[in-house]
Amino acid sequence: MSVRERPHTGLNIFLRPDSECARWYREAIQYIPGGTSKANLYMRPHPLYIRGGNGCWATDLEGVERLDCINSFTALIHGHAFPPVMQAVREQVSRGTNFSFSTPEELMLAKLLVERLPGLEQVRFGNSGTEAVMMAIKAARAFTGRDRIAKIEGAYHGYYDDVQVSFNSTPPGWGPDDAPASLPSSGGIPKHRIQETLVLPWNDPEAAERLLTRHKNELAALIVDPLSNRMGFIPPAPGYLKHLRDVTRTYGILIIFDEVISLRVGYGGAQARYGGDPDLTATGKIIGGGFPVGATGGKGEVMAVFDPGTKGPRIASGGTFSANPITMTAGLAAMQAADQAAFARLEEMGANLRKRLNNVFKKGGVAGQVTGDGSLFRLVMTDRPLRNYRDTVEPEAAARSSRLFMALLDNGIMVNDNGLACLSTPMGESELDYIEAALERALQALSRNS
């Protein structure tokens, strides 16, 4: 029986010391620190190396094919080698890859995003989600004339100094529940920068109001991911985002939505789904069709800080590869194919899958639950009710998550090692069956070995 029809156990050949992956890794560590440029790919005894992908399947260097449920950290909404994107990119490559002047493709993708996202009147492009967040923060500072920002505990916003704060805090140092400590989540950040970032708890409107009021004259912006992966995709409680909006508006603090991942929840992103009326939005991932991308957009009066042709507080923004025509062309083809019907289908499949997988957890005897919205889902290895980041932090949960990740790989499914996963448009009913069967087997393996 083909691996595509039913998950096979015993697929983790790549873990063997004589595997192709082991061989590449042994050489890679001589030239790249830890063997990988992306710390989140690091795993023991060595990373999984991929030879290629097609649609929703990807094949490792040992020739093992798995269902790809992580899709380049959610960036590939149509899976691998999506024909309309490939075709558009081939045509663009034949005309050149980047120029020192503007190209029309930038306008076409900008228009598409402004037409879809309620919070966007204008947008500018960069090369990553990290850069999009960085530019949104700079815009907020230039617009308000204030320096500090606030963020939510447990939320990840890329690897930029101001936001690498308190996304992986642990007790006992993490401070009170209603006034989380500002802690470095990475080395290399100046100490004063860490304290500049104020940290709020998720889904606690009273605490947020108290902290924002106390620091109202210093804060340029509050950055919010409406559906944060690192926080376990815990949705905003009813009224929470509106409360944040009302308080920040009173004090002239801007709200930045980080929709680098959450844009995937629907045609108009999480801001259309949950509201919140952001002044600025940072996004990326799916809008690049699989190529490096970031976009910072928002209300016209704020976005004017990027306009080189007008007077007022100005941001010097550039980037050799910003808005390069390959990314813009690929992004346009991917986003045009991700139309209302495609999002509706993904949403229906996602809701169905989350229900099925939650049942598997209930029957499997391993603590865990499946969260998420639209095509996004996350295997969170605790069965506690989830209200904020702290509810997801249990001493054994991270270890269970890593074991589940390996067990799923062994049964033909690729997710992230924190349980982050997503669907792609080439998937259908048979892939949902496949995921359900793989999770059943993986949980059985975990129960046997615990």
Ligand SMILES: Cc1ncc(COP(=O)(O)O)c(C=O)c1O
């Ligand atoms: C919510 C969120 N914001 C920002 C980023 C940074 O994006 P990039 O990895 O493209 O720099 C990520 C990356 O995963 C993310 O999940």
